[in-house]
Amino acid sequence: MATVENLPSTTTxxxxxxxRLKRKEDARFIRGQGTYLDDIxxxxxxxxxxxxxxxxxxxxxxxDTSRALAHPNVAAVVTAxxxxxxxxxxxxxxxxxxxxxxxxxxxxFQGQEVAFVIATDAYSANDALQLIDVEYEPLPAIVNAxxxxxxxxxxxxxxxxxxxxxxxxxxxxxxxEAATDRVxxxxxxxxxxxxIYPRCHPAPLETCGIxxxxxxxxxxxxxxxxxxxxxxxxxVYAHVAGLAEHMIRIRCSDIGGxxxxxxxxxxGYVCAIAGSIVAGVPVKxxxxxxxxxxxxxxxxxxxxxxxxxxxxxxxxxxxxxxxADHGAFDSTAQPTKFPAGFFHIVxxxxxxxxxxxxxxxxxxxxxxGGVAYxxxxxxxxxxxxxxxxxxxxxxxxxxxxxxxxxRSFIAPEQFPYETTTGWTYDSGNYAETMRVAMGIAGYxxxxxxxxxxxxxxxxxxIGVSFFTEGVGAGxxxxxxxxxxxxxxxxxxxxxxxxxxxxxxxAQTQGQGHETTFAQIVAEELGIPPEDVEVRHxxxxxxxxxxxTYGSRSTPxxxxxxxxxxxxxxxxxxxxxxxxxxxxxxxxxxxxxxWYVKGDPEKGALIEEIAERAYSGDAMPTGMEGGLxxxxxxxxPNLTYPYGAYIAVVxxxxxxxxxxxxxxxxxxxxxxxxxxxIVDGQIHGGxxxxxxxxxxxxxxxxxxxxxxxxxxxxxLIPTALECPDFExxxxxxxxxxHPLGAKGVGESPNVGSPPAIVNAVIDALYETHGVxxxxxxxxxxxxxxxxxxxxxxxx
Amino acid sequence: xxxxxxxxxxxVSRDVExxxxxVHFIRETPGLTGTxxxxxxxxxxxxxxxxxxxxxxxxxxxxxxxxxxxxxTVESLEVDGQLDPIQMGFHExxxxxxxxxxxxxxxxxxxxxxxxxxPTDDEIRxxxxxxxxxxTGYKNIVSAVRWAAEYEAAQSGAAATQEV
Numbered sequence: 001m002a003t004v005e006n007l008p009s010t011t012t013x014x015x016x017x018x019x020r021l022k023r024k025e026d027a028r029f030i031r032g033q034g035t036y037l038d039d040i041x042x043x044x045x046x047x048x049x050x051x052x053x054x055x056x057x058x059x060x061x062x063x064d065t066s067r068a069l070a071h072p073n074v075a076a077v078v079t080a081x082x083x084x085x086x087x088x089x090x091x092x093x094x095x096x097x098x099x100x101x102x103x104x105x106x107x108x109f110q111g112q113e114v115a116f117v118i119a120t121d122a123y124s125a126n127d128a129l130q131l132i133d134v135e136y137e138p139l140p141a142i143v144n145a146x147x148x149x150x151x152x153x154x155x156x157x158x159x160x161x162x163x164x165x166x167x168x169x170x171x172x173x174x175x176x177e178a179a180t181d182r183v184x185x186x187x188x189x190x191x192x193x194x195x196i197y198p199r200c201h202p203a204p205l206e207t208c209g210i211x212x213x214x215x216x217x218x219x220x221x222x223x224x225x226x227x228x229x230x231x232x233x234x235x236v237y238a239h240v241a242g243l244a245e246h247m248i249r250i251r252c253s254d255i256g257g258x259x260x261x262x263x264x265x266x267x268g269y270v271c272a273i274a275g276s277i278v279a280g281v282p283v284k285x286x287x288x289x290x291x292x293x294x295x296x297x298x299x300x301x302x303x304x305x306x307x308x309x310x311x312x313x314x315x316x317x318x319x320x321x322x323x324a325d326h327g328a329f330d331s332t333a334q335p336t337k338f339p340a341g342f343f344h345i346v347x348x349x350x351x352x353x354x355x356x357x358x359x360x361x362x363x364x365x366x367x368x369g370g371v372a373y374x375x376x377x378x379x380x381x382x383x384x385x386x387x388x389x390x391x392x393x394x395x396x397x398x399x400x401x402x403x404x405x406x407r408s409f410i411a412p413e414q415f416p417y418e419t420t421t422g423w424t425y426d427s428g429n430y431a432e433t434m435r436v437a438m439g440i441a442g443y444x445x446x447x448x449x450x451x452x453x454x455x456x457x458x459x460x461x462i463g464v465s466f467f468t469e470g471v472g473a474g475x476x477x478x479x480x481x482x483x484x485x486x487x488x489x490x491x492x493x494x495x496x497x498x499x500x501x502x503x504x505x506a507q508t509q510g511q512g513h514e515t516t517f518a519q520i521v522a523e524e525l526g527i528p529p530e531d532v533e534v535r536h537x538x539x540x541x542x543x544x545x546x547x548t549y550g551s552r553s554t555p556x557x558x559x560x561x562x563x564x565x566x567x568x569x570x571x572x573x574x575x576x577x578x579x580x581x582x583x584x585x586x587x588x589x590x591x592x593x594w595y596v597k598g599d600p601e602k603g604a605l606i607e608e609i610a611e612r613a614y615s616g617d618a619m620p621t622g623m624e625g626g627l628x629x630x631x632x633x634x635x636p637n638l639t640y641p642y643g644a645y646i647a648v649v650x651x652x653x654x655x656x657x658x659x660x661x662x663x664x665x666x667x668x669x670x671x672x673x674x675x676x677i678v679d680g681q682i683h684g685g686x687x688x689x690x691x692x693x694x695x696x697x698x699x700x701x702x703x704x705x706x707x708x709x710x711x712x713x714x715l716i717p718t719a720l721e722c723p724d725f726e727x728x729x730x731x732x733x734x735x736x737h738p739l740g741a742k743g744v745g746e747s748p749n750v751g752s753p754p755a756i757v758n759a760v761i762d763a764l765y766e767t768h769g770v771x772x773x774x775x776x777x778x779x780x781x782x783x784x785x786x787x788x789x790x791x792x793x794x
Numbered sequence: 795x796x797x798x799x800x801x802x803x804x805x806v807s808r809d810v811e812x813x814x815x816x817v818h819f820i821r822e823t824p825g826l827t828g829t830x831x832x833x834x835x836x837x838x839x840x841x842x843x844x845x846x847x848x849x850x851x852x853x854x855x856x857x858x859x860x861x862x863x864x865x866x867t868v869e870s871l872e873v874d875g876q877l878d879p880i881q882m883g884f885h886e887x888x889x890x891x892x893x894x895x896x897x898x899x900x901x902x903x904x905x906x907x908x909x910x911x912x913p914t915d916d917e918i919r920x921x922x923x924x925x926x927x928x929x930t931g932y933k934n935i936v937s938a939v940r941w942a943a944e945y946e947a948a949q950s951g952a953a954a955t956q957e958v
Contacts, residue, residue, distance in 0.1 A: 022885060029893030030881040032828020032868035036894065039827035123811065205832045205840055205894045205928050256830070256894030257928045289833045510892025510929050680888050683931030711837035711926070719919040719932040 016591055017523030020676040023515045024530075025508075034254040037209045037226050038286050045211065046075055048272055048285035049125035051115040051132050052295065053107035056143070056365040056704020057154065058136035060103060060114070068117060068131040073124035075279060077132065078116040078271060080104030088274050090159075091240050093331035094264055094481060095339075097168070098160070099368060100329070101267045101274075107136070108156055108328035109367050110704055111294030116271040118283060141365040141704035142166060145303055145325035148362035156328060156363045168330045168361040174344035174421040180356035183317035187309035191392045196774045197381045198793040199301040199325070199366070199698040200691075201293055201708075202373040203716060204509070206256020208296055209286030210269045212276040221248045221276075225269060226255035228262045228507050229547030230539050232484055236265050241273055252537035258509035259688070260371040263549050264297050264331055290709045297333070298366075298698055299373030301325040302343075302381040308389040310397060315408040316353045320346055320385060324361040329368035332361070333549070334377045335479035335486065341377030342470050344421040348386035349430050349468040349642060350408040355420045365704045374685055374749035376471045376550035387465040387754035392772065395765060401464050401758065402438065406431055409466075416735075423470055425640045426734050426742075428668070433730045434466060437644035437666040440728050446648060459651035459767065463759025467645070467751040470638040471743040472555025481546065485634070488552075489543025490560035492568050493628040496614040498527060498607030502564070503535040505545020506557035511745060512677045513553065517561050519673055520739065524565030525606050526592025543630065551641070551743035554673065555734075560633035562738040567629035574620045575613055575627070576604040639734045639742040643667040647755040651763050656783030658694055658760055660721070663752070666728035670742035675729075682748045683725050689752025691717045693760075697776050697793055799860045801826070802870040810857050817841040819857035820867060828868040828897045832926070839925025842898035843867045849905040851924075868897035871904065879942040879949075880904045889938035891929035898925050903939045912943055 028034050065077040080102040083089040090098045103114050115132050119125035142148050142156060148166040157163045184190060211224040221243055227233050230250040238245035255262065268285045275283040287296070303323040309316055324340065326332050334341035340359035347355050372378070390408075394401040409430040410417050417425040446462050453460045476485035491503040502521050506513055518532035535541050545557065569589065576594035577584040580602060587594045587603075595603030604612075613619070613627040648662040665682055672678045695715040699707045708714040733740030753775060760777045764770035764786060773785045774792050784791055798807040801824055808823050817831050820843065831853050832840035841852040844866040852865075871878040880903055883889065890896045899922060906913055906921040913921065918939045919932065927935065 023888065025893070026885040026890060029890055029896050030877070030884050030900065031872055032826070032897045034828075034893045036827075036830065038830075039821075123813075203928065205838060205892070205926060206830070207832070255892060256832075257892045259928070289835065289838075510894075512891065676888050680891060680930060680934060683933045684891060684927075684929040685931075687931035688928070710835045711833045712835050716837075716926050716928070718923040718926060719936070720923045722932050724915070724936075725931060725933050 016526055016528060018519055018673050021515055021519055021529060021674055023512050024518065025512065025514045036206055036254050036256050037224060040211055040224050042211060042213055042282040045282040045284055046118050046120055046279065047122040047125045048275055048283050049117045049122065049129055050113050050268055050271065050291065051117070051129045052291070053103065053110060053112040053114055055107055055136055055138050056110045056141040057139040058107050059139060060106060061135040061137055063115065064133040065115065067133065068128040071124065071128045071131060073120045074117060074128045076118045076275065078102065078275060083274060086274055088241065088270055091265065091270055093329055095330045095332050095334065097330035099267065099331060101270045105159060109365050110706055111291065111367060113267040116275060118275050118279060143364060143366065143700045143702060143704050145323050145362050145364055148364055156365060166363040168326045168363045169339045171358055171360040172339045173358050175356040176354055176420065177356045179354040180317055180319055183354040184307065184309050187311050187316055189310045189393065189396055190307055191389065191396045192307045193389060193392050193772055195304045195306060195385055195388055195772065196792050197300040197302045197384050198775055199298050200373065200696045201298050201698055201714060202259035202261035202371065203293065203714065204257030204259055204261050207287045207289060207292040208262060208266060210272045211282055211284045212272040213282035214276040214280070216280050219247050221273065223248065223250045224253065225250060226252050226262055228258045228509060228549050230507055230537065231505055231544045232481065232546055233265055234539050235484065237273065240270060250539045252507055255509040260299060260333065260373045260375060260549055261297050262509065263333055263371055266296055289711060293709050293714055294706055295367050297331065297371030298369040299371055299375065300381055301370055304385050306385055306389050308393050310393055313397060313399065313407060315350050315390065315393065315404065318347060318352060318355040318386065318389065320357045322359040324359055325364050325366065326361045326370065327364055327366040327368040330361065331368045332370050333372045335473060335481055337479060338377065341372070343378035343382045345379055345423055345470050346382035346386050347419045347421055348383065349410060349466050351410045351414065352420055357421060366700060372550055374688060374746040376469055376473065376746060379469050380750045383467040383750050384754045387467065388757065391758045391761065395771070402434060402443065405466050406434060424637060425468065426637060426736060427732045428640065428642055429730065429732055430466065430642060433642065433666050433668050434644040436728050436730055437646050437664050440666065440726055441646045441664045454767065457653065459653050459763045461649045461651065461759035461763025463647040463649070463755045463757065463762055465645045465751050465755040465758060467747070468640055468642040469747060469750055470640055471551035471746065472635055472639040473550050473552055474638055475636060476634050484546060486546050487632050487634045488545030488557040488560050489630065489632045490557065490564040491543050491630045492521065492564045494568060494606065494610045496611050498610045499531045500525070500527065501533045501535055502561055503542040504557050504561060505543050506548045506553040507537055508548065511548065511553060511681065512674065516674050516677055517558070520558055520561045521565050524562055525569060527606055543632070551745045554741045555639045555737060555743040556633055556635055558741055559635060559738050560631055563633055564629050564631045567631065568627060571627060571629065572606060572609045574623060575609050578618065578620045579604050579609065579612055636736045639670065639737055641667065641669040641742040641744060641747055643747055643751050645751045645755040647759040649756065649759040649763060651760065651782060656779040656786060658777050658782060660690055660723050660756060662726065663723050664726045665748060666730065667744060667747055668730040668732050669744035669747065670734045670737065671731060671740035673739065673741060678744050679727055681745050682727055685746065685748025686725050686752050687717050687722050688749045690721055690756065693753040693756035693775050694777050699793060795858060797858050797861050799857065799863065799865055801865045802867060812856065812858050814857045815853055816855040816857050816860055817852040820852060826867050826869050830894055830897060832894065837926065839898045839902065840895050842901045842925065844901055844905055847905065847908065849902045868900055871900060878904065879945045880907065882945065883938035883942035887934045887937040887941050889930060889934040895925060895927045899927065899935060906939065907943060907946065911946060913939065
């Protein structure tokens with residue numbers, strides 16, 4: 001009989017620590033026994049639905065809810081007026097802006113929340129939406145961020161005192177402008193490009209939703225909600241709703257993907273909480289796919305102008321000027337002190353003499369955001385820009401794009417390396433990783449094949465990108481979100497039998513935390529990973545921390561788990577010394593036991609030490625019983641994973657259709673705890689990168705109508721668009737992470753779009769003179785570029 | 795209107811609205827929440843179940859259309875504690891991450907193997923092209939189906955040997 005538990009094991013007799021351990025969480029998922037938000041039903045639960053604005057910009061003249069209230073299954077209809085009496089009409093965003101929970105004065109984007117209906121069932125709630133009469137007075141909409149600051153542009157945020165234009169945040173700069181001017185003056189080659197990273201959407205397969213259950217007798221608010229940062233959400237709800245934080249409990253259970261989309265607090269969540277407080281029963285609200293795409297956190301939308309320069313065949317300087325489109329409310333995700341996130345990591349993997357970056361953000365009549373879609377706060381936009389610019393420079397210099405990168409890389413002996421925009425890269429050997437990728441790809445053979453095909457009129461492109469990321473935010477001396485330090489907790493309890501429970505503040509959305517974090521404890525304590533239970537996703541049962549996004553789980557929470565395990569091991573050493581009647585300094589550690597130096601037969605297993613710690617026998621003088629510990633981990637620096645990616649594309653000369661024939665990804669994410677899970681993360685991120693490069697786009701017409709509000713129009717890659725990915729690795733440990741790990745989740749999403757776009761342009765540069773093409777490289781857009789009419793996305 | 799549907803071999807009867815979707819019926823009436831929904835437009839495949847052995851998107855079928863038909867969901871795959879080889883393959887090859895698309899993928903690929911016990915990689919990719927996975931990039935799903943195909947071939951080979 002085969003169950004997950006008794007499948008033939010390929011692991012060793014006592015599987016301990018790092019390696020390709022199959023996942024614990026699979027047991028429930030392959031049986032359809034996961035518990036996602038919409039699977040949860042509470043007694044007496046009612047259902048919410050949201051009426052949304054059909055206009056991108058309009059004044060609300062009146063809202064008449066009487067017909068909806070007359071519906072036999074409708075319990076309540078909530079509008080901005082009702083929320084005002086509760087003080088909940090507006091809520092803070094994660095960027096210190098404000099966002100309307102329900103629109104009262106104006107609607108500012110298509111799909112904005114206008115009214116919240118509560119009914120006995122979801123079908124009735126949606127029926128009742130049709131019975132609400134709203135009179136709008138349409139206003140001109142701002143869709144193009146470049147026009148948002150025109151003097152005659154309509155003011156979007158007239159709700160904000162003192163707001164006179166559509167500037168969402170003033171110009172933010174990094175790097176030395178004067179030094180950059182000098183480097184450009186001395187350069188022998190300068191290339192300029194206008195490059196857009198268009199608006200796209202994380203679109204996790206499970207949409208967002210919540211159940212709010214307020215108990216009027218006790219004042220306890222129970223929230224069920226799949227989000228990526230439950231502790232931070234609890235603090236936000238305490239501030240927004242004026243509830244005591246210790247009376248709020250958030251449970252996440254299983255989450256059907258997040259990718260940054262499930263970081264923010266959305267108006268629907270606040271509506272459900274308000275509904276439960278008013279109605280005194282649990283209120284469930286689950287958005288449909290259109291609501292997810294129309295109104296929840298989009299990503300990117302950076303309009304960039306850049307110049308790159310070289311001297312003597314080596315890259316020397318970079319200038320970037322960005323307009324960021326934040327939509328109608330600034331809810332972009334980034335640490336407080338970094339209004340453009342980590343965009344100033346735009347120097348990439350190169351030893352530049354100087355760089356200067358300017359970013360300003362504007363309001364438009366589009367959905368608010370942008371969230372970090374599998375991204376460490378705008379690292380993705382930065383990597384895309386620099387890797388496109390390096391390719392453009394290689395074309396200008398008539399040098400192979402890999403050769404230019406090799407000449408310009410930061411050398412291994414330069415680490416730790418201070419970039420000109422203020423980062424301290426931890427470790428790297430970039431040229432080696434590039435060579436591994438070239439080897440897997442057979443780079444010289446590919447170039448030969450390309451030449452032969454070109455003679456036959458076939459269009460084949462080879463694209464390269466080399467990225468360096470800053471992930472694992474972050475040190476409390478440098479960064480916070482909403483005043484909360486970006487640290488994470490871990491709480492480890494070893495029970496008398498030697499079995500352990502570790503509670504963490506990271507929040508899995510599919511990354512396999514229950515396996516990986518058990519492996520860390522196993523590695524550090526020398527007990528089997530199946531003897532370690534990982535608890536997360538319940539704010540009452542886990543320590544405080546900022547959650548999972550920006551590839552921060554392993555860099556921050558993983559470090560916390562390693563450190564807390566070592567604390568337990570240190571305590572175990574003192575107990576073992578008492579047990580073995582020797583001094584702690586006379587003991588040595590091997591996986592799973594402390595033993596007497598010089599007498600290895602004499603020792604104590606962790607299980608024996610745990611039993612002792614809870615027994616009636618004597619503990620070391622002054623030590624409390626039990627075998628447990630708790631930490632809050634404050635990372636000393638970000639970690640800097642990197643990688644070399646090569647894409648091979650074929651373009652149909654008759655239709656402009658791009659096929660990604662091969663994709664080679666060589667990642668260096670430091671030490672790999674579970675290489676199987678790391679590979680899986682890379683596969684998934686590459687598929688998303690293919691989607692962004694070729695298919696995925698949130699676009700709008702001139703009136704602000706979203707043109708991609710379902711999966712009929714917002715195209716996500718299927719198995720037919722994805723090649724059989726070819727992976728490789730190098731391992732350069734992080735010097736400051738206790739395990740040497742760097743984090744990997746977002747790397748493939750960051751690194752793959754520039755490789756694919758570079759490949760498309762590589763196919764078309766010589767034959768069709770295409771110097772640049774913005775994403776997504778759809779057949780129509782590629783075709784237009786081939787005819788000499790490349791168009792920026794709308 | 796009254797409808798009676800066989801779900802995983804058991805008759806489920808209920809008075810439903812004619813507009814109720816099969817996916818909602820399955821999730822609400824017998825409470826089998828392994829079948830998910832993800833898109834409303836028949837694009838994502840999270841809701842795939844088998845109807846008389848054929849994979850169908852249960853968000854695109856009304857419950858009342860299923861009167862007299864045999865529906866199978868992910869919950870039917872494991873029998874008496876014995877996992878279906880396709881479930882084993884997904885676990886063995888790390889073909890799932892968040893797990894949300896997994897039930898639809900399992901029912902789709904189970905139907906593929908029933909019809910074609912030894913599919914090529916291209917045939918597997920075509921078979922799952924009506925379903926979206928946002929986590930795995932599909933590579934390991936293809937491996938999982940290969941794993942299950944080879945496992946089943948080995949099992950039937952062993953059975954044939956035993957019969958001899």
